[in-house]
Amino acid sequence: MPLIPIDPAKIRRESLRWYLLVTLYNARPVGCYEDLLLVTLSAIYADTTAHEIRTEIDYLEKRRLVASKREPSGRLFAELYHYGTDIVEYTIDCLPGIARPVKNWGG
Numbered sequence: 001m002p003l004i005p006i007d008p009a010k011i012r013r014e015s016l017r018w019y020l021l022v023t024l025y026n027a028r029p030v031g032c033y034e035d036l037l038l039v040t041l042s043a044i045y046a047d048t049t050a051h052e053i054r055t056e057i058d059y060l061e062k063r064r065l066v067a068s069k070r071e072p073s074g075r076l077f078a079e080l081y082h083y084g085t086d087i088v089e090y091t092i093d094c095l096p097g098i099a100r101p102v103k104n105w106g107g
Contacts, residue, residue: 012045014099016056019044021098024066024080025088031067031079059097060084 023040024031034053041048057078060066065084069077086092087100094100 011099013056014097016041016045016048016052017060017098018100020053020056020060020078021065021080021084021088021100024078025085028080028085031077034076034078037078063095063097 019041020037023037027036034050034057037053037057038048038050041053054076057066057068057076061068063083064081065087066078066080068079071077080088083092087094087098090100090103
């Protein structure tokens with residue numbers, strides 16, 4: 001069986017998307033500003049940038065998992081749509097592109 005090459009950039013992107021969903025899930029029902037998202041994800045990937053956060057929020061928004069708003073000051077505010085909540089709660093299937101861990105508990 002041939003070895004599958006590891007793509008660290010892809011792993012990082014997909015992991016960031018999962019962690020963004022989980023952070024926004026924990027911020028419910030209000031949502032949160034990108035500052036909190038950046039601080040949270042910097043604890044996982046120390047070199048996380050605001051640009052990465054915005055890029056991945058945009059990706060999740062296009063998949064209708066999150067909603068985001070830009071304030072006139074430029075700050076980004078994001079919150080989960082119901083599909084994002086369902087992904088985090090494992091009530092619907094997660095399509096490729098998000099590194100959701102495999103559910104390994106009962107229920």
